[in-house]
Amino acid sequence: MNRHFSLDGRPVAVDAAGDARLLELLRGPLAVTGPKPGCGIGRCGACLVMVDGAPVPSCLVLASRLEGAEVTTVDGLGSDGVTVLHALADAGAVQCGYCSAGMTVAIVGALRTVPRPEPGAVLELLEGQLCRCGGHEGLRRAVQALFGRG
Ligand code: FES
Ligand code: FES
Numbered sequence: 644m645n646r647h648f649s650l651d652g653r654p655v656a657v658d659a660a661g662d663a664r665l666l667e668l669l670r671g672p673l674a675v676t677g678p679k680p681g682c683g684i685g686r687c688g689a690c691l692v693m694v695d696g697a698p699v700p701s702c703l704v705l706a707s708r709l710e711g712a713e714v715t716t717v718d719g720l721g722s723d724g725v726t727v728l729h730a731l732a733d734a735g736a737v738q739c740g741y742c743s744a745g746m747t748v749a750i751v752g753a754l755r756t757v758p759r760p761e762p763g764a765v766l767e768l769l770e771g772q773l774c775r776c777g778g779h780e781g782l783r784r785a786v787q788a789l790f791g792r793g
Contacts, residue, residue: 648712650675651719661707666690668709669701669716677717677744681773688772691745692716698752717744723751730789736781742774746782750789765790 645656650673657672669675669692678701681689685700692701693715717724727750728743737743746769753760753768765786774782 646706646709648709648714650714651716657706659706659709661705663706664702665692665694665704665706665709665714666701668706669714675716675718679741679744681741686771686773687742688745688749689742691748691772693748693752696755698748715748717747720747720751723754724748727751727754727785727789730785731781734781734784734788736774736778736785738774738776738778742772742776742778746772746774750786754789760790 644658644660646659647654647656649655655673657668659668666678666680669678670680678692679689680702681687683702685703688700690701691698693699694704695713720727724747727747731737731743731746736746749769749772753765757764757768766783769782769786772782
């Protein structure tokens with residue numbers, strides 16, 4: 644069955660069973676490689692995308708809920724995404740880069756939903772984003788640079 648939705652601002656249709664996962668569709672037929680496969684159970688954040696403006700692990704999103712949805716990957720975040728990626732790089736939070744797309748989606752989500760965060764609130768929002776290279780100190784510096792505190 645074809646699923647019709649918006650992907651990074653363009654309409655797409657992809658044939659998928661209802662229980663297919665968005666991550667599989669993105670990295671398979673849709674050839675979008677920003678979201679990365681990791682735990683597969685919503686725990687690492689490597690596959691994070693936005694669905695209708697909210698950051699969600701794409702490994703948990705079923706094709707059956709995609710009809711009419713607006714899906715945004717790291718490639719569709721525009722200037723917000725570029726700003727965050729530069730902040731991560733400047734803070735030394737990008738080593739192998741495997742987690743960077745998910746980190747960027749999570750931080751842009753925070754920037755868009757928490758305009759005046761309390762100290763520590765942004766990093767609490769990012770607790771589900773794992774970095775196997777141990778880049779969390781760099782992430783803290785990037786968040787401080789972006790939010791002025793963290
Ligand atoms: S692969 Fe989706 S959260 Fe880990
Ligand atoms: S930079 Fe390698 S997993 Fe985060």
